[in-house]
Each structure stands twice: as C-alpha cells, then as structure tokens.
Amino acid sequence: MLPKRRLVYCWRVACACGLLWAAVSAAADGRSAPRSTAGLLVDLARDHALGSRARCTAADVQHVRVLLRASARLDPGQSEAYIWLYELATLAGDEDDARRMLDELVRAAPGHQGAFARWLEAHVRTMQTLEERAAWLTGLLESADRPAELRALVHTHLARLAVQQLDYGKAQQQLARALELAPANPDVVRLALETLPPSASPEARLQAALRLVRVNPFDVDVVWEVALLLDQHGFADVARRFYDHALAVHGAAAQDAPVPAAHYLALSRNALARGALDAATNYAEQAVGAEPSFFEGRMYLHWLLTYRGHAGAAANIAQQLAHYFGQMRVPDEWPVQQVAQAAWFYCIIEKQPQRALMLAEAAARRAPHDVFVTRVLGWAQALNLRPEEAQSTLTPIAGKDAFAAYQLAKLLRDAGDEQTAAWVVRDLAYAPSAGHAHELLSQLGLPSATSQPAAARYPAVADALAAFDRELLDFYRDMGAFLEATVQVESRSPSPADAWRATFTLTNRARFPITLGPDGMVNPVFLLSFLVEGDWRREYAHLMTVNVDQLRVLRPGQSVHLTRSIDVGPLRRVTRFTPQQLQRITLTAILDPEQMADGTWRPSMTGQRIRPVYFNRLPAQTGREALHALVRALGGDVDATRFRAVEVLADLLGEKQRGDFKRLAYQPAPIPAERVQQALLAGLASESWELRARTLDALQVVGLDAALIRAAEGCLTHPHWLVRLMAVRLLARQGPRFGETARRMATEDADELVRELAASYVAQWQAAVPASQPAGSVGDTDR
Numbered sequence: 001m002l003p004k005r006r007l008v009y010c011w012r013v014a015c016a017c018g019l020l021w022a023a024v025s026a027a028a029d030g031r032s033a034p035r036s037t038a039g040l041l042v043d044l045a046r047d048h049a050l051g052s053r054a055r056c057t058a059a060d061v062q063h064v065r066v067l068l069r070a071s072a073r074l075d076p077g078q079s080e081a082y083i084w085l086y087e088l089a090t091l092a093g094d095e096d097d098a099r100r101m102l103d104e105l106v107r108a109a110p111g112h113q114g115a116f117a118r119w120l121e122a123h124v125r126t127m128q129t130l131e132e133r134a135a136w137l138t139g140l141l142e143s144a145d146r147p148a149e150l151r152a153l154v155h156t157h158l159a160r161l162a163v164q165q166l167d168y169g170k171a172q173q174q175l176a177r178a179l180e181l182a183p184a185n186p187d188v189v190r191l192a193l194e195t196l197p198p199s200a201s202p203e204a205r206l207q208a209a210l211r212l213v214r215v216n217p218f219d220v221d222v223v224w225e226v227a228l229l230l231d232q233h234g235f236a237d238v239a240r241r242f243y244d245h246a247l248a249v250h251g252a253a254a255q256d257a258p259v260p261a262a263h264y265l266a267l268s269r270n271a272l273a274r275g276a277l278d279a280a281t282n283y284a285e286q287a288v289g290a291e292p293s294f295f296e297g298r299m300y301l302h303w304l305l306t307y308r309g310h311a312g313a314a315a316n317i318a319q320q321l322a323h324y325f326g327q328m329r330v331p332d333e334w335p336v337q338q339v340a341q342a343a344w345f346y347c348i349i350e351k352q353p354q355r356a357l358m359l360a361e362a363a364a365r366r367a368p369h370d371v372f373v374t375r376v377l378g379w380a381q382a383l384n385l386r387p388e389e390a391q392s393t394l395t396p397i398a399g400k401d402a403f404a405a406y407q408l409a410k411l412l413r414d415a416g417d418e419q420t421a422a423w424v425v426r427d428l429a430y431a432p433s434a435g436h437a438h439e440l441l442s443q444l445g446l447p448s449a450t451s452q453p454a455a456a457r458y459p460a461v462a463d464a465l466a467a468f469d470r471e472l473l474d475f476y477r478d479m480g481a482f483l484e485a486t487v488q489v490e491s492r493s494p495s496p497a498d499a500w501r502a503t504f505t506l507t508n509r510a511r512f513p514i515t516l517g518p519d520g521m522v523n524p525v526f527l528l529s530f531l532v533e534g535d536w537r538r539e540y541a542h543l544m545t546v547n548v549d550q551l552r553v554l555r556p557g558q559s560v561h562l563t564r565s566i567d568v569g570p571l572r573r574v575t576r577f578t579p580q581q582l583q584r585i586t587l588t589a590i591l592d593p594e595q596m597a598d599g600t601w602r603p604s605m606t607g608q609r610i611r612p613v614y615f616n617r618l619p620a621q622t623g624r625e626a627l628h629a630l631v632r633a634l635g636g637d638v639d640a641t642r643f644r645a646v647e648v649l650a651d652l653l654g655e656k657q658r659g660d661f662k663r664l665a666y667q668p669a670p671i672p673a674e675r676v677q678q679a680l681l682a683g684l685a686s687e688s689w690e691l692r693a694r695t696l697d698a699l700q701v702v703g704l705d706a707a708l709i710r711a712a713e714g715c716l717t718h719p720h721w722l723v724r725l726m727a728v729r730l731l732a733r734q735g736p737r738f739g740e741t742a743r744r745m746a747t748e749d750a751d752e753l754v755r756e757l758a759a760s761y762v763a764q765w766q767a768a769v770p771a772s773q774p775a776g777s778v779g780d781t782d783r
Contacts, residue, residue: 034640035499035565037690038075040697041067043568045084050544050569057767061088062760066753070725072104079108098122114549116150117187120157134161149552152182156191168197184513184553186215186520202229202429203460210464215515217472218606220246228266232430233461234454236273243267245473252476252605261291265300273434277308295321295341302349303436318349331362339363343376353383371397375404387411400429402437409444422446469512475521476605482510483522485591485610492615496579497647500567502587504546508554515553522606524548527593528566532574534583535665540570542601575617576701577658579651580668583617620648622669631679643694646683649676650698657703677708684711689720696726716741721751728754732761739765
C-alpha cells in the first residue's frame with residue numbers, strides 16, 4: 001500500500017476529530033433548524049473534547065461519555081452519540097461495550113456500510129467455532145432483506161470462513177455472489193484476489209488484479225503486479241501504461257523513497273520487448289546502481305550489453321561478478337539465492353561446469369522447491385554431460401520457466417526427440433518476446449507461440465483489458481474533474497443561538513465507480529479550518545474533521561451528503577461570548593488530507609482544497625421590542641423559540657458582565673440586566689424539565705450571582721435526571737467549593753449518569769490540577 005500519511009478517521013478525545021453522522025434539515029425560513037436537546041448534548045460532548053484536547057484526563061473522557069450517553073438516552077436514534085461511544089470503548093479496550101454500541105449503531109443507522117462492517121467483525125469474533133460463525137452469518141442472509149452492499153459483506157465473511165477450512169471451491173462461490181451484489185466493494189475485490197486457489201490460471205489472477213486496480217488504482221503493489229502479468233503475456237505496450245502509473249503514484253506518494261532495483265529490471269525488460277534498446281539499457285544500469293548486490297540485474301545487463309555489441313562494458317561486468325563469486329568458498333555460509341546466482345553465472349557467463357554444479361547442488365539442498373534454483377541445477381547438470389538427470393530436474397518447471405524450457409527442449413532435440421522438444425516450447429506458459437531466453441529459444445528453430453499476436457494467444461487477457469477503463473489511471477492527476485467535493489452552510493447569516501450547520505457533499509462525475517475510505521481511491525475526510533473576524537481576528541487551523549463515510553462506493557452520478565453542526569469548541573465560545581458583535585467567518589477545508597513531516601497539512605495525492613465558504617454571524621438585536629420578543633418567547637409554548645430565547649438572553653447577560661469588567665474589545669449596547677436575569681430565573685423555575693435543562697446550559701457563559709446559584713442548586717433535586725445533570729455541570733464551575741455536594745451526588749443520586757458526571761468533577765479536583773478561573777465566569781474573555 002501507499003506510504004502516505006493520510007488522516008484516517010478515528011475519534012480521539014485528545015484531538016476531537018468529529019462525528020461520523022448527522023442528519024438535520026434547515027427550517028423553511030432559511031434559518032438553521034434548532035438543535036434538539038439530544039443534539040445539543042452531542043455538541044456539548046464535542047465542545048468539551050475540543051476544549052480539553054491539550055490536557056485530556058480520564059475525568060474529561062468520563063465527562064464526554066456521560067454527555068453522549070445522555071444524548072442516546074433522550075433519543076435512541078442519535079447515531080452520532082453511538083459512534084462516539086463506540087470509539088471511546090474501542091480506545092479503552094472494552095470490547096463488550098464497543099459491541100453494544102455497534103448494536104445500537106446498526107439499529108439507528110441500518111444502511112450505514114461502515115457501521116455494518118464493524119458490527120459483523122465484532123460479533124464474528126465472539127464466536128468460538130467456524131461452524132457457529134457460519135450459521136450466524138447464514139442466518140443474517142435468511143432473516144432480513146438487507147441492501148445488496150451489506151449482504152455482500154456477509155458473503156465475504158462466509159468466504160473467509162471457507163478459506164480457513166481450506167474449502168476454496170466454497171470460498172469462490174461465496175465471493176462470486178459477493179461480487180455479483182457489490183462488484184466495486186474494495187473488501188470483496190481484495191479478498192477475491194487474495195483467495196485465488198494455487199491452481200488459478202495466470203489469466204484468472206490478472207483479471208482479479210485488474211478488478212482490484214479498478215477499485216483502488218493507487219495500490220502500487222497490485223498495479224505493478226498487473227504490469228508484470230501483462231508483460232508475461234506479451235502485452236508490453238499496455239504494460240508500460242501500468243508501469244508508468246505505478247511509478248507516478250510511487251513518486252507522488254513516497255516522494256524521496258527509492259525505486260527498488262527489481263522494478264528497474266522489470267522496466268528494462270519491458271523496454272526491450274517494445275524495442276526501446278536505449279531505455280532498456282538505462283533502466284538496467286539504474287537497477288545495478290540502486291542495489292550493487294543485485295546480481296540478477298548485473299547478469300541481465302551483461303547480456304544486454306553483449307546483445308548490443310558493447311563487449312568492453314560487458315566484460316567489465318563479468319570481471320566484477322567473477323571477483324565477487326570467487327570469494328564463495330563455503331556455499332552454506334552464503335544466502336541461498338546468492339549461491340544460486342553464482343551457479344547461474346558459471347553456467348551462462350564464465351562457464352565452469354564443475355563449479356556451477358557444486359554451487360547449484362548446495363543451493364538445491366537448501367531450497368529444493370525454488371524454481372530458479374531448480375533451473376540452475378538442471379543447467380549445471382546438462383553442462384556436466386548428465387542429460388538424464390538434467391531432463392528429470394527441468395521437466396517439472398519447464399512449463400513456467402523459459403530458460404528451463406529451452407534447456408529441456410535442447411536436450412530432447414539433441415537426443416533425437418524433436419516432437420517432444422516442440423511440445424515443451426509450445427506448452428510454455430509465458431513465451432518471452434524478447435531477451436536472453438527469447439534469443440535462446442529462437443536458436444532451437446522450433447515453432448513458437450510468440451509468432452501469434454498476444455491478443456490471439458490470450459483472448460481472456462485481451463477481454464479483461466477491453467473492459468478496463470484506463471481513465472482510472474488519470475484519476476489522481478485531476479481528481480476534481482472526477483470527484484466533486486463541496487461544502488455549503490445551511491445559513492449564510494445565522495443569528496445568535498442559531499446552529500452553524502454545513503453540508504459536505506461528494507459527487508461522482510466519472511464514468512467509473514469511486515471507492516471511499518482509507519484503503520479506497522479517496523479518503524472522504526474533510527479537515528476544517530476557520531478564520532473569525534470581528535472584535536478580534538481569530539484563526540483556528542485544522543480544528544476538526546468531518547468523515548463522509550456512509551458509503552464505500554460512489555456510483556457514477558451518485559452523491560453522498562453529510563450535514564453537521566460546526567459551531568463547537570472555540571467557535572461556540574466566540575459566538576456565545578460576543579452576541580452583539582458581527583463575526584465574519586471563513587471556512588476552508590481539505591478533502592483527504594495528509595500530514596507532512598514538519599506537521600503541516602496538505603491535500604494527499606487524491607485530495608483537494610475546497611472552495612472557501614464565507615458567512616456572517618449577525619449581531620443580536622437589543623432594542624426594546626427585540627428584548628421584549630425574547631422574554632415573550634421564553635414564556636411561550638413553542639419549545640424551539642423558548643430554547644433559542646433563553647440562550648440569547650444568557651449570552652447578552654454574560655456579554656454585559658464582561659463589558660462591565662472591561663474584558664471586551666468593543667462596547668456592547670446596554671441591556672436591562674435585571675429584567676434579563678429575572679427571565680433566566682423564570683427558566684430555572686419552569687415546569688418544563690427540558691426548558692430548565694436548556695437554561696442551565698445557557699447559563700454557562702454567565703457569571704453566577706447568589707440568586708442564580710440558589711436557583712441552580714434548587715435544580716439538583718428536580719425529578720428529571722437531565723435537569724440534575726445539567727445543574728451539576730453548571731455548579732461545578734465553582735470548583736472545590738462545590739466539592740461536598742458533588743461527592744454526595746456522585747454516591748447518592750438516583751441516576752447513574754448524574755453520579756458519573758459528579759464523580760468526574762470530584763476526580764478532577766482530587767488530581768490537584770492547578771485551579772484556573774472557570775470557563776464562563778465574569779472575567780472570561782476569548783481571543
């Protein structure tokens with residue numbers, strides 16, 4: 001795989017990468033749809049994670065977990081909460097809890113392919129026997145009408161089980177069904193290649209490899225394998241296209257990483273087959289330069305120079321090899337492949353039959369089933385005039401090794417059996433069209449398959465190539481032309497208390513499917529940065545990520561969307577701390593980012609920078625009528641307007657307090673603070689548990705006086721668990737002064753979530769972290 005440092009999505013408390021799912025719609029008037037209380041709790045969890053990433057503690061993790069569990073309890077359909085809880089359980093190594101969260105996640109988002117794949121693996125791991133796993137997986141196919149992509153994943157798991165039982169026939173049946181259901185799913189296609197039986201034909205392997213390139217043209221190893229297979233089948237011109245692509249991807253992804261010597265050798269042989277002799281020589285010299293001990297490359301270069309009439313240069317290489325191999329006194333003390341290469345040198349360059357046989361026999365004792373070692377042994381036996389032994393040695397490998405086929409055919413022809421010799425040449429799987437073996441086979445004067453065009457010899461290969469869209473190999477050169485990535489905000493003029501929501505969209509503009517994920521063509525992660533300009537200029541580089549991973553494959557013309565709130569962490573502090581200030585926001589994003597060695601981020605080879613998005617957070621209106629409308633809305637019966645009103649009123653009161661303490665860079669307009677506080681106190685005394693909970697959260701940006709503290713303390717005994725939880729969260733701003741009450745709540749409260757949140761504060765204070773002014777107090781400022 002590519003050695004690129006892609007940002008692979010995995011939630012961390014320390015970096016607060018973001019949520020995988022959100023699904024909300026804008027209100028009819030263009031204003032952002034109000035946050036539900038369950039959605040608010042998820043955003044508060046993200047808020048806390050972003051705020052504590054530089055000093056994350058176990059207490060912070062517990063705080064985040066409580067808020068997420070509270071969200072899931074309020075709304076069992078909150079898939080965002082479940083994915084975060086799953087990630088937290090995974091990070092903690094709690095497999096049972098992780099599996100429970102996946103159960104809830106699959107229930108809440110039944111069509112999400114990534115969630116279903118993790119759910120399958122988690123449950124398969126719990127089963128002890130292969131039979132138990134197979135029965136459970138088969139039951140999934142029988143018990144529910146699942147989408148094709150999900151059923152394909154079940155068939156893929158069944159194929160893996162068949163492989164473990166060495167039942168390749170059954171594995172191929174399951175994979176055929178999976179490929180029929182999801183022909184572009186990377187998991188299915190990769191397993192189809194990896195589980196090809198040893199008896200599979202080269203054409204079948206090439207077809208499977210081409211399928212994998214079709215879903216991930218950036219897997220250099222597989223692209224290179226395709227090129228090699230095409231070369232072997234005589235499609236040298238087409239192979240060059242794949243070689244070039246592999247080199248370009250390697251250079252773009254690995255940058256300064258060297259190209260292996262064996263790759264240069266393959267390029268040389270390909271150039272030779274295309275008749276590009278200068279290029280072939282140049283590549284061969286690069287192979288030798290890349291790895292001086294690459295003896296196969298040196299011997300190939302010796303032949304190539306000799307073939308081109310450069311006898312002097314070839315003699316120099318022979319002299320170098322003779323010097324090195326002359327040191328090989330005790331073969332068993334040398335690597336077996338080097339021993340075999342030495343024997344080959346004494347077979348074809350500096351012919352010393354006895355030394356060649358001694359070295360070949362030493363290598364064969366250590367690697368009796370290696371094709372190259374066997375070839376060398378057969379040649380050495382033939383040089384030592386032991387034709388019967390040579391024929392016996394070479395016959396098993398003559399169908400797959402051109403040098404072995406030549407020597408065996410020569411021995412048979414010399415013995416007068418020209419018909420069998422012709423069969424040996426005819427049955428050679430890969431008849432080389434150029435090179436040393438080709439020259440030797442030509443000298444026999446026997447009919448050769450290479451007299452026919454490659455497409456005629458290998459029609460299955462030609463058909464596979466015809467079905468392959470080579471435009472795939474240009475994908476990384478102009479990724480934006482194939483995959484359109486956009487970010488759109490729900491409202492370009494949100495008011496205070498409005499959620500900032502953005503929709504992230506990927507649309508396939510190509511003729512071919514585009515696979516998504518860390519192992520696909522594009523990793524669908526957006527890395528977001530923000531510039532906020534108003535009372536101060538604030539930059540938040542690489543603040544959060546959004547992962548659009550609902551689908552594994554985007555079909556041509558298909559789009560996938562993800563909408564989520566982005567006003568969390570420092571952005572939420574800015575908007576809540578400065579309600580009367582116009583704030584101009586610039587959102588920039590990188591799709592599929594990678595981090596460089598110096599810590600900077602840039603688009604990966606398949607990434608792109610998204611067009612900046614501009615919007616304005618409008619200032620709150622503070623005139624008599626505007627404030628009257630807020631107070632009236634707070635006393636109304638429409639939850640959405642009540643929740644918005646209580647947050648705006650709290651923001652205005654907190655802003656006035658900070659202005660009184662000269663902690664603002666601007667002078668806010670005056671407001672009737674007492675009237676606003678009375679409205680907030682009324683919210684804390686509301687008969688609606690939900691309004692009380694929302695008021696307690698709204699007060700996080702307000703300096704609490706005695707009246708507000710008493711009202712908040714009254715909420716600690718409220719019948720609804722969320723009111724008590726939010727009261728603990730607000731009053732904990734007092735620090736250890738709230739310690740005795742927090743310890744009591746941590747042990748005596750009737751609800752486990754309230755107990756756990758209180759306990760997280762107790763643990764935080766007991767850790768003796770140096771106390772700082774609580775966030776949201778009167779003296780707070782945010783720059």
